[in-house]
Amino acid sequence: MDPVTPVPSSLTTDLAAVVGADHVLTDAADVAPYATDWRGAYAGTPLAVVRPGSTDEVSAVVRLAHEAGVAIVPQGGNTGMCGGATPSGDGSQVVLSLGRMRKIRDVDPVSSTMTVDAGVVLAEVQQAAASVDRLFPLSLAAEGSCTVGGNIATNAGGTAVLRYGMMRSLVLGLEVVLPDGRVWDGLRSLRKDNTGYDLTQLFIGAEGTLGIVTGAVLTLHPATPARATSWVALPSVAAAASLLPLLRDHAAERLTTWELVSRPALDLVVSQGVPDPLACDAPWFGLIELAGPAGATVGDDLESALGAAVEAGLVLDAAIAGSPAQRDGLWALRERISEAQESLGPTIKHDVSVPITSLDDLVSRLAPALEQALPGIRPIVYGHVGDGNLHYNLSRPESLEPDAFWARAAELSAIVHDCTVELDGSISAEHGLGSSKAAAASAYKSEVEVSLMRSVKDALDPRGLMNPGKVLPLG
Template sequence: MTSDLLSELRAAIGEGAVLTDPTDMAAYVTDWTGSFTGSALAVVRPASTAEVAAAVRLCAEAGVGVVPQGGNTGLVGGGVPDPDGSQVVLSLGRMRRVREVDPVADTLVVEAGTPLATVQEAAAAAGRLFPLSLGSEGSCTIGGTIATNAGGTAVLRYGMMRELVLGLKVVLPDGRVWDGLRPLRKDNTGYDLKQLFIGSEGTLGVVTAAVLRLLPATPRRATALVALDSVEAATTLLPLLRKHGGGQLTTWELLGRQAVDLVLTHLPALRDPFSQRHEWYGLVELAGTSTDVDERLETALEAAASQGLLLDAVVAGSPAQRESLCALREGVSEAQKSEGATLKHDITVPIRALPRFVAEVGPTLLAALPGLRLVTYGHVGDGNLHYNLSAPVGDDAALRRAAPTLTRMIYEAVTVLGGSISAEHGIGALKRDAAAAYKTGVEIDLLRAVKQAIDPDGVMNPRKLFPVREASRS
């Protein structure tokens, strides 16, 4: 049966597009963090929507699960197959064309395997902006950012990926194609079907192309790194930054001392711009078309200083200086990976609850595992913290042993504060069971009803996102 499926896949999309050698498949079955490794029956690399549809249809007929994969930069194991080798990885990496840029309608049509950076460049070439910005933008793909409803550093101004998608083309679990690739701003004719697939993590279908919103370019940027004495200072500063920055306020990021230290240790080209050490840093950026962004930022910082909300500030005076300040924030994930064992948490709580979360959770974690390093950073403007834990120096095994207890402590605190255990990374395999435990029965029933209606045989990305009773015909 396996031999028949592989033969049919090769006939449908080409001999060279179906990988079965373990060496060739290695990069597709392990995630970026190295925490999830599976095994695949094959890795299929279609070059068109028709080939995706053919591959999905053949797998569905054979009762074989399909694991859609973009740039494989996820952090929760959502694009990794199960260890038993029973599934097919469907990589969209060959579908990377920017089909059309329309500067009149401010839209861009792109295939799902296109890297985010390529879309940003295509928008810029047309004098427009595609504002989604991620540390992995050189390798993450548009399909992946749609499937995970990606966030990033500009959510404060532009929203998540959900707000940037106008239309989709999707291959359904039975191989049929839903063509919703329309650039319409208004379409009030029933359920907004595209929203079902945005954030679904490949469990309902395979996005093969998208119509994206473009925005006016913002060539002028005013950027500063500020020193703070607390998380409360960061949340208190937000309304003041909004007041003076208005619609030009794009970024308000938070960095804890441990995060900064890791970056300075593992990325030696960077330096701390302040002469004194501070416990918390904030990265603020305004973006627009004229020099008034500089004036607005200066006014905001002066107002913050007069109210005692910041200890010091460094304003970027050139693009190179801006890049250096931003690199302190963008380098945290890479630096922490170099440090050793890491337990990542991507949580969100109401913004005013951020200080309470940090103040209450940190001591309980340190009591549970002395020597634990709290690597805290994230997006103050939308209440999203990357509350990551690094092992005590030289003791990765201790973090692995304590991981279930530490995670439970964090999730319970998030729940008490009315937050979410995943802000922008998704659920994948890592948080699948926890997501079900912290959702109400009504929510789980609704999720299962949607899955059952669209993918009754459980073909698409089985055992991801949330526990579902998925039937199998294998």
């Protein structure tokens, strides 16, 4: 990492007076964990890292930075995929880490809501909900380290979107520090509020470019202790899409998860020591889970659905978990893919969505196009059938050096994105845009859409100091 640019003494002194000297980091060793994303794909050089412990402290820090004309990069668990929480490399930006803000302010099982600080880890929210026999359904691989603020900033998705929706469907109210340091207190638990523009939704998915989320009111759901989980072998992606309405017909709202995994992705996870429950030479596989209240007949529903699916030729073989340990083993086949792919070296990640009926077209078009562009390329494909979202990740040909592979990243991503947009899809389904996709997203959007987004940005952050270069490209 480049040496950290000396911090103006007046600013660091003022910041230290707000949060305490121990929470203003400037030494290279101290700022290093905040300067690079978890994959090592994005790195910068922060002017300083500031760790406030309350909303009032966040407000004071933002006000000082605003007065000094210093840009702020908000950071939660630093588990993002697109460089959205990474500072620039010129040493001009302050990283504002919300990691100290870990309070669960209120849990209300009657209204099924929970109010939390933005720095609370997702797994802690899940546990707090479970303690009052409720469910917070957002679930993703990084749930042990990602934070609520980051989930809100990127409008996180995960494996239960099919049933519960994205993060924006799970947020009732927000507390936000605005670019000039003012605090908007929108921490309301109302299900109905038609008193004007929905400001809460404005900040969800904005990646800290319009303000810093410091607190949130989350909506909880009934607990679903009854689970039925199956790993299935599939003849095609088209079969996976056709299986969705069949599963819904048999399970209705109890269908929580319908995930898709390609053969190369499965082989990669199995090579890392995760057992394969099926000895089936199929090109595609899937994970199905039904969930319901205690006593629900989810097992019967699943067996009925799988029987109909086999009869229709949509499923070639299936394994049903008979214990919690077996369920964990089936989930590991899906959740360990990203980690396992790291063993292949550099990965060009894509997070795209298309209409569910176009999933087969997408994979059918991309495989030959990418192979023609770079023979020997290794696509590792997996995702969420229920919402049309695929993680179409690319690993380098074994004969190609990593630097040469990275040099082709823009060309290869353009192939993936062009095909996605041709099918009326989105180049970012749940990971956000960050710095890596900001320019591409603007290029694919209409002039009107980009203009509207810039108008919102300019209205709330006229000086452009909130996470500059993320979501919208600079300039």
